[in-house]
Amino acid sequence: MSIEDNRMGIVVSGSSNKGVEVRLDANTSVEDMVVGRYVTIEGQKRRFFGMITEVLLGVTDLNLTQTPPDTKDPFIAEVLSGTSTFGTLQIMPYLTIGGDIESVVEGPQPVKTVPSHYSTVKLAEDRDIELVFGKEDKERFWIGNPLDMETKLCINLPELVKRSNGIFGKSGTGKTFLTRMLLIGMLQKSACVNLVFDMHSEYGWAGTSEKGRSVKALKQLFPSKVAVFTLDEENSRNRGVSTDYVVKIGYNEIEPEDMSLLRQTLNLTDPAVEAVYQMRRKFGNEWFVKTTELADSEDTKELLSSMNIHESTFQNLQRGLNAIKRLPFIQKHTEKKAVNHTIEYLNRGMNVVLEFGRYTDITAYILVANLLTRRIYSQYRDKTEKAMSGAGEPPVPLVITIEEAHKFLNHDIAEKTIFGTIAREMRKYNVTLLVIDQRPSGIDEEIMSQMGTKITCLLDNERDMDSVLSGVSGKSELKAVLAKLSAKQQALIFGHAVPMPVAFQPREYGSAESYKGFSDTVNDTEQAQKDIEDLW
Amino acid sequence: MDNYQASNEIILKECAVNTEEIVRIGEVIESATSHFTAQCYELDSFPPLGALVKTQNSNRQIYGIVFNATTEGIDPGRKPLARGKDASSEKTLYEANPQIAKLLKSQFEALVVGYKEDDRVFHYLPPQPAPIHSFAYLCPAQDVTEFSRSFEFLNTILNSSVSLPHEELIAATLRRMSIVQEDKHAFLITAGKHLATTLSGDFKRLRTILERIRE
Numbered sequence A: 001m002s003i004e005d006n007r008m009g010i011v012v013s014g015s016s017n018k019g020v021e022v023r024l025d026a027n028t029s030v031e032d033m034v035v036g037r038y039v040t041i042e043g044q045k046r047r048f049f050g051m052i053t054e055v056l057l058g059v060t061d062l063n064l065t066q067t068p069p070d071t072k073d074p075f076i077a078e079v080l081s082g083t084s085t086f087g088t089l090q091i092m093p094y095l096t097i098g099g100d101i102e103s104v105v106e107g108p109q110p111v112k113t114v115p116s117h118y119s120t121v122k123l124a125e126d127r128d129i130e131l132v133f134g135k136e137d138k139e140r141f142w143i144g145n146p147l148d149m150e151t152k153l154c155i156n157l158p159e160l161v162k163r164s165n166g167i168f169g170k171s172g173t174g175k176t177f178l179t180r181m182l183l184i185g186m187l188q189k190s191a192c193v194n195l196v197f198d199m200h201s202e203y204g205w206a207g208t209s210e211k212g213r214s215v216k217a218l219k220q221l222f223p224s225k226v227a228v229f230t231l232d233e234e235n236s237r238n239r240g241v242s243t244d245y246v247v248k249i250g251y252n253e254i255e256p257e258d259m260s261l262l263r264q265t266l267n268l269t270d271p272a273v274e275a276v277y278q279m280r281r282k283f284g285n286e287w288f289v290k291t292t293e294l295a296d297s298e299d300t301k302e303l304l305s306s307m308n309i310h311e312s313t314f315q316n317l318q319r320g321l322n323a324i325k326r327l328p329f330i331q332k333h334t335e336k337k338a339v340n341h342t343i344e345y346l347n348r349g350m351n352v353v354l355e356f357g358r359y360t361d362i363t364a365y366i367l368v369a370n371l372l373t374r375r376i377y378s379q380y381r382d383k384t385e386k387a388m389s390g391a392g393e394p395p396v397p398l399v400i401t402i403e404e405a406h407k408f409l410n411h412d413i414a415e416k417t418i419f420g421t422i423a424r425e426m427r428k429y430n431v432t433l434l435v436i437d438q439r440p441s442g443i444d445e446e447i448m449s450q451m452g453t454k455i456t457c458l459l460d461n462e463r464d465m466d467s468v469l470s471g472v473s474g475k476s477e478l479k480a481v482l483a484k485l486s487a488k489q490q491a492l493i494f495g496h497a498v499p500m501p502v503a504f505q506p507r508e509y510g511s512a513e514s515y516k517g518f519s520d521t522v523n524d525t526e527q528a529q530k531d532i533e534d535l536w
Numbered sequence B: 001m002d003n004y005q006a007s008n009e010i011i012l013k014e015c016a017v018n019t020e021e022i023v024r025i026g027e028v029i030e031s032a033t034s035h036f037t038a039q040c041y042e043l044d045s046f047p048p049l050g051a052l053v054k055t056q057n058s059n060r061q062i063y064g065i066v067f068n069a070t071t072e073g074i075d076p077g078r079k080p081l082a083r084g085k086d087a088s089s090e091k092t093l094y095e096a097n098p099q100i101a102k103l104l105k106s107q108f109e110a111l112v113v114g115y116k117e118d119d120r121v122f123h124y125l126p127p128q129p130a131p132i133h134s135f136a137y138l139c140p141a142q143d144v145t146e147f148s149r150s151f152e153f154l155n156t157i158l159n160s161s162v163s164l165p166h167e168e169l170i171a172a173t174l175r176r177m178s179i180v181q182e183d184k185h186a187f188l189i190t191a192g193k194h195l196a197t198t199l200s201g202d203f204k205r206l207r208t209i210l211e212r213i214r215e
Ligand SMILES: Nc1ncnc2c1ncn2[C@@H]1O[C@H](COP(=O)(O)OP(=O)(O)OP(=O)(O)O)[C@@H](O)[C@H]1O
Pocket: A169, A170, A171, A172, A173, A174, A175, A176, A177, A178, A208, A209, A210, A211, A438, A488, A489, A506, A507, A508, A509, A510
């Protein structure tokens, strides 16, 4: 009987803080219970939705553990199972829905109580998931299925992109695959545009799976909505990627702020960073060239001492600037074309993926991402402010994706960088971040707590888990769930865009079958036509 | 009929699952609310340990479970003596001493575990004890199945303050009852689980019983 109605056991104790303890029925095998699984509890007046956070074994008499009975005897084993020896679950209820019509209309609400004694606990069914997370529709995007269930788990994408979000997990857990899928979701359903700083060139045209197979990326699936920009034309060409624009950065575009962000990666000393600002005051826009061109002469020495810059500080600075100069996509002078081009695309509603090609060096990544984002952001701010004062339309909401986020948002620099600003101010100027990181503990705490929704794959470092879960209620229970995720293709999502945390298995990505679901090819030609009309 | 035959017959009848025949096995000679003593009509013709027996008066049947049986001299001052030194068999011993049967009596004690009135079975003590001199009968299979639908009697036995071998008695009762069940295994498992819940804090007692009812 218990198999049919999904009944697993009954509530025997609990607290609103720590969740409830559930005694498993004799015929429910404790081995079928997994941490992270989604369950419902039928209280007297209301239903609760929760998650298994711990699975335990219990005995009624300690003698059973000290002198175990003859378990080879099937009779005794059968009698004891579920009576003297039993399974127990720790369940954290998150949402509840009352039985009356009003409550049903209102939908599930956060839990403020616990189910009463002996309430029945059941495995969640498809309709429970739908009731809480909603059905796939024009705003809700299917991201995967809850652990051990076939049901589609959907999240509301317009809601998601209202805040900055994070994707975490140690190396190889599926962050890139998850991000790619979310980006696709945003393309389909969120009414925003994306700018992706694609360090490893895996989002634009094609990525690779662990089996070495190539998987399609955004432009192959949405040719009319995605443009691929590159910093490394040759590399892109060799990979057979048709790019839309080759990005070059001019010396004149580099600002002192970029240098302070690069302090760590370029091994600059604090006085050297200080000196950058002085140079800028001295030379204006041309500070970069001028500083690098300062020869080792008496004049220079005089200049430096007049500016109170130490000889060794200056050498340290020059070394740093030269490292930037050597980056092949850096030119003496540009007309800020890259920024303008990007903005032009974004304004047209095109999503831009900027491939880094061979320049996967973190210096290049930080420099370019910061430089472009700063400019784009300031344009967005101007436009939004104008729109607020009644002049013109606000810009299309923009989501900027960055990897290795802790390099931009660590405690030392989060205050100063444009990314820190964006992360903190939610969507004030229509720009939010999607940050990807394998070392979340490196990210500034305040920034972490500002993130709307977090999706995390397995993390094996205690500090990383703590940082991802900081400020979340029921933290220790969620941590238990997080620690039990498998090393690949399982994740925990919680925060703003979901009514309750849920562990899930992300959608399979990479098979021909999977592309069909992603690229809504049915009306593709129609869509393409429409897109073109929209553009011009 | 000789004593051995009589008692064997009773056991056979009781074990014959389908028998509907009601076997009279004695008469109540001592009655209390929680237990009664009945004397057997023949020496040594006891119902087995753990057997379900009943008395029947007007519209009330009182159920008991046999927990003790004794044979002793009618006169408490005169103890039986060994007499068979020269007898070739126990049978010849009785033939040579016909007075024995008159000087001895066999009786059994039953713990009251419930009653039936107006076709309803109650698994708790009746309002009055069985009247003295009520006849005692061995319950037929049908009564046993009906009575064993609830395991409340296990608690009655466990909690009884009458001096009796609790674990042995429970095991014997369940073994006997299981014979008439449609699914013997399921019956014993369910009973075992009931006991496991009741004896949740006392695994040693539980184990004693389980060891005695496992198949
Ligand atoms: N949703 C998915 N569908 C199919 N395969 C997946 C999925 N998620 C992960 N994988 C497999 O796991 C591998 C690792 O995933 P991915 O490259 O996304 O990890 P990562 O967290 O980005 O690692 P790194 O930190 O090294 O960048 C993939 O190459 C792929 O084979």
